[in-house]
Each structure stands twice: as structure tokens, then as C-alpha cells.
Amino acid sequence: MFRTLATSALAAMLLTGPSQALDLDTMSAEERAAFGAQVRAYLLENPQVIIEAINILEQRQAEAESQQDVKMIQVNSAEIFEDGYSWVGGNPDGDITLVEFMDYRCGYCRRAAPEVAKLLQEDGNIRFIVKEFPILGDASLQASRFAIATKIVAGDEAYGQVHDALMEFTGDVTDVTLARIGEGLALDVEAIKAEMNSDEVTRRIAETRALAQRLNISGTPSFVLETEMLRGFLPAEQMQQIVDALRDERS
Known part of the structure; x- marks a missing residue:
């Protein structure tokens, strides 16, 4: 039961962000230690999850940078295109x-x-x-x-x-x-x-x-x-x- 919880929480944490996955502050020290052990075991058994999470993170960063570039170009368009x-x-x-x-x-x-x-x-x-x-x-x-x-x-x-x-x-x-x-x-x-x-x-x-x-x-x-x-x-x-x-x- 706890392994299923840890696996689901880890997947959510990696793919959506830790704040949306599990509130570790409400867990006891023993529960956090057990959760950490399950996380480690899950990653060792499923290392591809790390690559998937990194790819998603890089994609989001690229999209954010692209949006920022568009804003910078708009603000400076006169100097860029018609100086x-x-x-x-x-x-x-x-x-x-x-x-x-x-x-x-x-x-x-x-x-x-x-x-x-x-x-x-x-x-x-x-x-x-x-x-x-x-x-x-x-x-x-x-x-x-x-x-x-x-x-x-x-x-x-x-x-x-x-x-x-x-x-x-x-x-x-x-x-x-x-x-x-x-x-x-x-x-x-x-x-x-x-x-x-x-x-x-x-x-x-x-x-x-x-x-x-x-x-x-x-x-x-x-x-x-x-x-x-x-x-x-x-x-x-x-x-x-x-x-x-x-x-x-x-x-």
C-alpha cells in the first residue's frame, strides 16, 4: 500500500512538481524516511522516469524562454527593425x-x-x-x-x-x-x-x-x-x- 502511494507521489512529483504531489511536512520522520527509501527504489527500478522528467523540464524552460524572447522583441521592435x-x-x-x-x-x-x-x-x-x-x-x-x-x-x-x-x-x-x-x-x-x-x-x-x-x-x-x-x-x-x-x- 505504501509502495503504491510512494510510486504515485513520486511520479506526480517528477512530472508536475513536488508541491502538487505530497505534503511531506505532515509526515512523521519515520514516514519520510520510508518514503525516501521507496523513492530511491523506484528510481533505481525505473531510471527512464528521470529522463522523462528532465525532458519535460527542458521543454517548459524552452517555452518560457521563447515567450520571454517574444516580449523582448516586441518591446524593442523599433530599434531592432527600424533604427x-x-x-x-x-x-x-x-x-x-x-x-x-x-x-x-x-x-x-x-x-x-x-x-x-x-x-x-x-x-x-x-x-x-x-x-x-x-x-x-x-x-x-x-x-x-x-x-x-x-x-x-x-x-x-x-x-x-x-x-x-x-x-x-x-x-x-x-x-x-x-x-x-x-x-x-x-x-x-x-x-x-x-x-x-x-x-x-x-x-x-x-x-x-x-x-x-x-x-x-x-x-x-x-x-x-x-x-x-x-x-x-x-x-x-x-x-x-x-x-x-x-x-x-x-x-
């Missing part, structure tokens, strides 16, 4: 918006770049926003300053070219190497260098960092795909599945 200065590529009139927080010195960002390009090309209806988020030291910051200054001085097309070149560049980021990249693209390197440390460039980087902090983004690449937060590298096929699911929800 007025981040570069917009892909299809500017696309029905889905993908935002990437990236760092030019990030190896996973380099891995993600061709996957994002593949997604944009094959889908054809995705608006893509780049958030300059240099977090890997002075070289990252210098590269971002150069890219942002290029956008200010030479416009969106030049920024796109510099962005791609910096993402592919694997050497040391220095004034010399940045100048070579700019010269190779026939840009006014001196004008860009003069803009790199301007208050406007500094403001844009600071605002993106503050936004990332509010979104609990601490690594790159990190993506905002409409109402979902995607932290880390994802292949194009997996991102496409999420995009398709978002479209299905709207239809």
Missing part, C-alpha cells in the same frame, strides 16, 4: 525580416555568412538587416568603425561591398589592411578614415550594444527572425524551415 541607420539588404520589401548581430572577427559569423546569402537568394522575399556588434576586441571595433564610416561616406552599396570583404578577410585588421580593402573597392579611403572615430559612428555602435544587452545577446552571430531569437550558427535549410513556419502561421 534608421543599420544596413538593409536582401529584399527590402520582403514579407519576413531577418536581423543579424555580427562581428567581423567571429569565426561562426563567417560560417553563417554564406548560409544567410543562400537563404536570401533562394527565398527571395526576406528583408535582411545587419547590426554591427563588435565584441571580440579592438580589431573587431576597428573593422566595424570602418564599415559604418563607409556607409555614412559612400552609401549602402559600398557598405555591402566592404561588409562582404571584411567578412572574408582573415588577416590582421590594421589601418593598412583596411585602406587596401577600401582602395580595392575604389572608395575614398581618407574620407572614410576621417569618419571612423566620429560621434555618429560611436553612437551607432553604442546603441547597438545597448540593444543587444536588452535582448540578452552576448555572442555572435545572433539573429532576430521576426518574433524569434536564434542564438548561434544555423544552416540555411533550418532557417528556411523557420521562415516557412512563420508564413504558415500568418496564412
